[in-house]
Amino acid sequence: MEILNRELVKFEDRRFPEEVCFKPIGIIHTPFKSLKGIPIQFSFSNVKGTIELFPDYINGLEDLSGFSHLYCLYFFDMVKQPVPLQSKPFLMNEKKGVFAIRTPFRPNPIGISILEIINVKENKIAVKNIDILDKTPLLDLKPYVAEFDNVETTKIGWLRDRIINQKS
Numbered sequence: 001m002e003i004l005n006r007e008l009v010k011f012e013d014r015r016f017p018e019e020v021c022f023k024p025i026g027i028i029h030t031p032f033k034s035l036k037g038i039p040i041q042f043s044f045s046n047v048k049g050t051i052e053l054f055p056d057y058i059n060g061l062e063d064l065s066g067f068s069h070l071y072c073l074y075f076f077d078m079v080k081q082p083v084p085l086q087s088k089p090f091l092m093n094e095k096k097g098v099f100a101i102r103t104p105f106r107p108n109p110i111g112i113s114i115l116e117i118i119n120v121k122e123n124k125i126a127v128k129n130i131d132i133l134d135k136t137p138l139l140d141l142k143p144y145v146a147e148f149d150n151v152e153t154t155k156i157g158w159l160r161d162r163i164i165n166q167k168s
Contacts, residue, residue, distance in 0.1 A: 024137035025060075026053040026123075028074060030130045040090045041102070042113040042129040049130035051115075051138060053123045060141075065120040069144035072127070075137045076109035083107060091162045100157060111136075114144050 030049035032038045039045035051072065053061060064070065088094065089101040098106055111132065118126035125141075156163075 022139050025057045026051060026138035028132050028136040028138055030132050030134045032133050039131045042131045045129045045131045047130040048128050051125040051127055058123045061120055067117060067143040069114055069116050071142040071144055072113045072115050073140040074111045075139055076104040076111055077137050079105055079109040096158060
């Protein structure tokens with residue numbers, strides 16, 4: 001397996017990083033110019049958008065068109081730090097811990113959406129189910145594979161009985 005032959009830092013030389021920095025690999029284009037009107041989750045959206053990869057990363061798109069969906073990881077670049085560790089989610093008026101809600105206002109403002117791939121042409125991916133602000137920096141893409149990624153849940157915490165009518 002090729003991944004086992006990749007060179008890593010020796011485990012005994014590993015040091016926990018004080019800071020983690022990422023370089024955007026592209027930009028996400030959507031019709032949303034402000035937070036108002038953005039669907040609260042990708043699964044509630046039929047809106048189309050475009051993911052544009054920067055030229056250095058085009059070769060990474062090879063074979064992506066063979067998948068129907070992808071994970072899109074992005075940076076909420078407009079979030080001002082620091083953020084409160086408790087906040088009111090969309091579906092409730094009571095504060096919840098930031099790690100129990102899906103707000104963009106997070107200590108590390110990273111977003112994730114599962115988007116449907118419409119097509120891949122050159123350095124652009126046309127997608128559906130957008131819930132992302134226009135001109136958002138793209139951090140990574142990964143293919144969504146239901147056989148790996150679809151987990152049957154047994155608990156959904158405070159969201160129980162609150163999301164049934166949201167998809168209508």
